[in-house]
Amino acid sequence: MTDASGAPRLTLLRGDITEQQVDAIVNAANSSLLGGGGVDGAIHRRGGPEILKECRALRASHYGRGLPTGQAVATTAGRLPARWVIHTVGPVFSASEDRSALLADCHRNSLLVADELGAQAIAFPAISTGVYRWPVEDAAVIALRTVSQSPTRVEEIRFVLFDDRALAAFQQAADSLGLSAN
Ligand code: AR6
Numbered sequence: 001m002t003d004a005s006g007a008p009r010l011t012l013l014r015g016d017i018t019e020q021q022v023d024a025i026v027n028a029a030n031s032s033l034l035g036g037g038g039v040d041g042a043i044h045r046r047g048g049p050e051i052l053k054e055c056r057a058l059r060a061s062h063y064g065r066g067l068p069t070g071q072a073v074a075t076t077a078g079r080l081p082a083r084w085v086i087h088t089v090g091p092v093f094s095a096s097e098d099r100s101a102l103l104a105d106c107h108r109n110s111l112l113v114a115d116e117l118g119a120q121a122i123a124f125p126a127i128s129t130g131v132y133r134w135p136v137e138d139a140a141v142i143a144l145r146t147v148s149q150s151p152t153r154v155e156e157i158r159f160v161l162f163d164d165r166a167l168a169a170f171q172q173a174a175d176s177l178g179l180s181a182n
Pocket of ligand 1: 017018036162
């Protein structure tokens, strides 16, 4: 359900994204699309080989050089409760170069793909805040600002945070942006 303003409902929770009962979950992938550690590893492990099969097909067709940073593409979710996985590639954090626009692109483009799929509920992890070292307090502001400013038909946007620190960072960011979240 959207709220009275038509904006998607925003939910922040601590949990494992592979367990979410939503239409689409977002994967913090790398440009190879062929798997990795962190949330990417968990999604492929629990979702089974169908996801990798579709990723390989994408590499053989549209993304011969890999998925560029900031872009997003969907596959089946295999055995996961979700219907689709939307793979996006976050930027590696850099202290010397501002890559925030690429992190924003990940969120905006994932929502565009969700709209193309007709997804009503989507779950995001804290993209780039693990192996890619983006400070979670900053990533949370970028993520929430971007989704709250992106026009979308998605009705629920859920952020599934893996630990208390990430959850607290997203709650704090929502407060600072004046966003109401459950
Ligand atoms: N559910 C929700 N969040 C999770 C889960 C999970 N099951 N597992 C980890 N996280 P990361 P990145 C959190 O490293 O920084 C991979 O190797 C984690 O605590 O998964 O974008 C890819 O293949 C952190 O807060 O993604 C790439 O090579 C957040 O998810 C690279 O890592 C993101 O951490 C991408 O790095």
